[in-house]
Amino acid sequence: xxxxxxxxxxxxxxxxxxxxxxxxxxxxxxxxxxxxxxxxxxxxxxxxxxxxxxxxxxxxxxxxxxxxxxxxxxxxxxxxxxxxxxxxxxxxxxxxxxxxxxxxxxxxxxxxxxxxxxxxxxxxxxxxxxxxxxxxxxxxxxxxxxxxxxxxxxxxxxxxxxxxxxxxxxxxxxxxxxxxxxxxxxxxxxxxxxxxxxxxx
Amino acid sequence: xxxxxxxxxxxxxxxxxxxxxxxxxxxxxxxxxxxxxxxxxxxxxxxxxxxxxxxxxxxxxxxxxxxxxxxxxxxxxxxxxxxxxxxxxxxxxxxxxxxxxxxxxxxxxxxxxxxxxxxxxxxxxxxxxxxxxxxxxxxxxxxxxxxxxxxxxxxxxxxxxxxxxxxxxxxxxxxxxxxxxxxxxxxxxxxxxxxxxxxxx
Numbered sequence: 001x002x003x004x005x006x007x008x009x010x011x012x013x014x015x016x017x018x019x020x021x022x023x024x025x026x027x028x029x030x031x032x033x034x035x036x037x038x039x040x041x042x043x044x045x046x047x048x049x050x051x052x053x054x055x056x057x058x059x060x061x062x063x064x065x066x067x068x069x070x071x072x073x074x075x076x077x078x079x080x081x082x083x084x085x086x087x088x089x090x091x092x093x094x095x096x097x098x099x100x101x102x103x104x105x106x107x108x109x110x111x112x113x114x115x116x117x118x119x120x121x122x123x124x125x126x127x128x129x130x131x132x133x134x135x136x137x138x139x140x141x142x143x144x145x146x147x148x149x150x151x152x153x154x155x156x157x158x159x160x161x162x163x164x165x166x167x168x169x170x171x172x173x174x175x176x177x178x179x180x181x182x183x184x185x186x187x188x189x190x191x192x193x194x195x196x197x198x199x200x201x
Numbered sequence: 202x203x204x205x206x207x208x209x210x211x212x213x214x215x216x217x218x219x220x221x222x223x224x225x226x227x228x229x230x231x232x233x234x235x236x237x238x239x240x241x242x243x244x245x246x247x248x249x250x251x252x253x254x255x256x257x258x259x260x261x262x263x264x265x266x267x268x269x270x271x272x273x274x275x276x277x278x279x280x281x282x283x284x285x286x287x288x289x290x291x292x293x294x295x296x297x298x299x300x301x302x303x304x305x306x307x308x309x310x311x312x313x314x315x316x317x318x319x320x321x322x323x324x325x326x327x328x329x330x331x332x333x334x335x336x337x338x339x340x341x342x343x344x345x346x347x348x349x350x351x352x353x354x355x356x357x358x359x360x361x362x363x364x365x366x367x368x369x370x371x372x373x374x375x376x377x378x379x380x381x382x383x384x385x386x387x388x389x390x391x392x393x394x395x396x397x398x399x400x401x402x
Binding site: 117130131132134138150151152153154155159161194 | 315316317318331332333334335337339351352353354355356357359360362395396
């Protein structure tokens with residue numbers, strides 16, 4: 001299972017994946033490329049540290065999605081790197097049909113809530129505002145419905161009385177950094193698939 | 202904290218509360234009455250076993266709610282028993298303003314999901330159908346929005362590969378039987394309140 005990592009920002013989840021890989025924690029899975037839509041993204045500098053090729057890909061004219069030509073540029077870059085899976089690690093653009101159909105059921109994403117609760121942006125704040133005592137994070141296959149693809153795994157995080165939104169964010173991100181590499185490793189070993197006959201809403 | 206338990210069915214959560222009480226696990230909280238809208242409800246037989254008065258209250262003409270006169274009968278029964286809190290344990294009727302205003306922020310309910318996910322009936326099946334890997338149960342204050350009151354506490358339950366809907370139901374109910382008495386005990390001791398400045402959706 002060779003995969004490319006796509007990210008737009010700090011790259012903390014990409015770094016968690018790369019660290020797990022270097023420590024032998026991804027089983028037969030291996031990251032073969034890092035791509036970003038953002039020239040300033042620290043995620044691009046991770047490639048050098050871990051010996052994985054990284055590149056900026058021109059995202060085209062839009063801010064929150066890729067136009068078809070940009071989707072094709074990303075898809076071509078992923079294929080050229082020899083990857084057949086794509087891991088989204090803080091990639092801040094909605095992927096449309098062109099990219100999804102290039103890697104059907106081979107694109108995974110991380111969302112900082114227990115989906116289907118708190119879809120969309122600012123999920124940790126949404127959960128905080130709702131006063132929940134349990135939230136968490138979800139790794140799921142990407143489908144055309146935003147945050148709606150089949151769930152691969154989830155991790156729960158408790159909200160304690162003395163938590164602030166900031167401390168909750170730290171805890172959810174820590175759960176993400178453990179869950180995402182674990183899911184990649186189990187997928188590669190054939191030990192994880194979406195629960196049968198069920199689809200996330 | 203004296204409370205009445207209202208239930209319509211088997212009474213497994215009522216029994217969990219009564220067992221915790223008998224074992225000294227509710228702190229200063231004590232159940233003072235069991236009321237049901239259903240003459241055949243096994244929950245009514247729990248009263249004798251645990252030395253707590255129980256009674257059938259005429260629910261009036263509707264199936265899924267109480268009419269104002271029936272709400273008044275229930276409220277009068279609760280007050281007459283000396284209770285100032287109400288615990289809903291499988292009470293299958295929506296409570297309306299008349300009853301809610303009689304015990305403002307003093308009615309607690311248990312819901313078999315991690316609210317705000319999977320409100321309404323058949324919540325465990327809803328979670329199962331959605332393919333989640335983490336679900337659970339919620340104890341919340343009752344507001345006029347069904348399953349929408351402030352969350353008091355939640356417990357997470359993992360869905361394992363070898364779970365069936367039936368085994369998941371067993372696990373969620375076990376979590377309920379632990380969570381509800383724990384919440385009652387902590388409320389009575391002043392150690393639990395809804396997270397501030399946040400409301401459940």
